[in-house]
Amino acid sequence: MxxxxxxxxxxxxxxxxxxxxxxxxxxxxxxxxxxxxxxxxxxxxxxxxxxxxxxxxxxxxxxxxxxxxxxxxxxxxxxxxxxxxxxxxxxxxxxxxxxxxxxxxxxxxxxxxxxxxxxxxxxxxxxxxxxxxxxxxxxxxxxxxPPRWLDEGIATMADPTEKRTLHQRDCHAALRSGDALPVVQLLHLDEFASAKQVPAFYGQSLSLVHFLGSQDEPIRLVEFAETAGHKGYDRALREIYQIDGVAELERRWRTYALRHGTQAPQALVSLVR
Ligand SMILES: [Zn+2]
The missing domain is CATH 3.40.30 (Glutaredoxin)
Structure with a gap:
């Protein structure tokens, strides 16, 4: 569950x-x-x-x-x-x-x-x-x-601005304190090893989904995760987003996340009519 x-x-x-x-x-x-x-x-x-x-x-x-x-x-x-x-x-x-x-x-x-x-x-x-x-x-x-980071990152996109702001703050705090999970660990995490990982995981997952989702049509995120399941994340990043592997993703995402500060990312999609 x-x-x-x-x-x-x-x-x-x-x-x-x-x-x-x-x-x-x-x-x-x-x-x-x-x-x-x-x-x-x-x-x-x-x-x-x-x-x-x-x-x-x-x-x-x-x-x-x-x-x-x-x-x-x-x-x-x-x-x-x-x-x-x-x-x-x-x-x-x-x-x-x-x-x-x-x-x-x-x-x-x-x-x-x-x-x-x-x-x-x-x-x-x-x-x-x-x-x-x-x-x-x-x-x-x-x-x-689905991979857990994708599942929670996308689901959090359906949350209201207040909730997404809290996640973004957690992400920013983790980056500033050094508690942020390495992206390669985030991509493969299924069970939490400590309570401290939880806010960083949710915040980073939302931020990473937003970063990738804004590189192309949001729907390609699911295709990306499927491709990664078959070929691994390095190849999937090159094929779907023209990003040169997980290490390059880490560099680009950290720059993006720190620049973003503590503001909630704009929702990629609008679901509430
Ligand atoms: Zn959830």
């Missing part, structure tokens, strides 16, 4: 028409989602429409025309009224989070898509765009697992 700390975003719940029906155990169901909310919580009909719209937008931005088949199994979206309910659902490790996504695969086939959201009056179900990004990206990678 991948769990993500999340900041502020007021959802603009779309009113896009979607065929919605009630199904066993679920408040509403569409072609791609099953929604469960709670009495007094967000409208299942509106949340379902928002999920379908976001899925379509995210697929268009990051996957292009590919991988746009209906999801089977559907993505389950469960909105929790209390922190106790949320934490019981996601297990240990998510105490500071308000959203969590889970994609499970067996022999290359995705067998479970699930998002848990902690609802609050102030922020709504605000982690949805970030968590749904993870589920959309999973379609494109073996066993539903």
């Amino acid at each position: 991948r769990t993500c700390y999340f900041g502020f975003l007021f959802l603009m719940l779309g009113l896009v028409a979607a065929s919605t029906i009630k199904a066993d155990g679920w408040d509403r169901q569409s072609d791609n989602f099953q929604i469960r909310t709670f009495r007094g919580g967000p409208s299942a009909v509106k949340l379902l429409a928002r999920c379908e719209q976001l899925r379509s937008d995210l697929q268009q931005v990051w996957l292009g025309g590919d991988d746009r088949h209906d999801w089977s199994p559907r993505c389950q979206v469960i909105v929790h009224a209390s922190k106790a309910s949320y934490q019981t659902a996601i297990g240990r490790g998510g105490a500071q989070t308000s959203g969590s996504s889970l994609v499970q695969s067996v022999e290359g086939e995705i067998v479970l898509r699930r998002i848990d959201l902690l609802y609050s009056e102030e922020r709504g179900a605000s982690a949805l765009p970030h968590e749904l990004t993870h589920v959309v990206l999973a379609d494109r990678f073996d066993n539903g697992r």
